[in-house]
Amino acid sequence: MSSSYLANPLIFIVDTLFYLYMIVVALRLVMQWANWEYHNPLVQFIIKATQVPVKFLRQFIPALGRWDTATIVLLLLVTFAKLLAVGLIIGALPNxxxxxxxxxxxxxxxxxxxxxxxxxxxxxxxxxxxxxxxxxxxxxxxxxxxxxxxxxxxxxxxxxxxxxxxxxxxxxxxxxxxxxxxxxxxxx
Incomplete structure (x- = not known):
């Protein structure tokens, strides 16, 4: 049994779960940019799914104008975590x-x-x-x-x-x- 036998499904699961959360965080940025209605069920889902980390990051990172920098930093962190997790599974990290x-x-x-x-x-x-x-x-x-x-x-x-x-x-x-x-x- 090769090491890729288990690595490929694991990479798929990790990549998919991180990517789905990246979409939610990115939609939180789009939500602010496009002035989405706050009471829309999809908007409520996005806010609830991202509120805890964004609220934590806002303690250290102030908003710059209209942009929620805490959400931008969260997107960068989640993307970095995805790349790190997949890279560790593969055994190849960027330099x-x-x-x-x-x-x-x-x-x-x-x-x-x-x-x-x-x-x-x-x-x-x-x-x-x-x-x-x-x-x-x-x-x-x-x-x-x-x-x-x-x-x-x-x-x-x-x-x-x-x-x-x-x-x-x-x-x-x-x-x-x-x-x-x-x-x-x-x-x-």
Missing amino acids: GLMWLSVLLAEIFSLFISIFTVSIIIEVILSWVTPAGSYNPVAPLVSRMNAPLLRPVRNLIPSLGGIDLSPLFVLLGLQVLSMLVMPLLTGQI
Whole structure:
């Protein structure tokens, strides 16, 4: 039995659990940026899932303007812990500045994924949500995606009632990822 026999499932579990929590912490940042409604059930879940560590970090780290630096530091710490845990399981840890590079690449990739999925969710909800009904996720993804979609909607008008702006924003996010990720990971 090889050592990777147990390592691969363990890496999968550790990576997935840390990644899910990273998403929740990142959504707490997005929540503040997009001015999500405080009483929304998803917002309440995000706050409750992150309140204890954020409250602890706020004792030492003050907010800078509109940004909750404690949440940013929490995201950095959780990402670092994920990289450390997976690196220890694999038996390969980044050296020196590679830590910072891999950490930033991981967070950048996380936000690209979050915005990609949120745009896809908004598109699907626009197809399946009956008129006049309420979905607690719809206003959140709409507010989150508006700064990305609005400029494209101003440039590309709706064609026969079909809004192509999500398609162009998704393409733009993927191109941005293709341009930035090699710089962050040093694979130029």
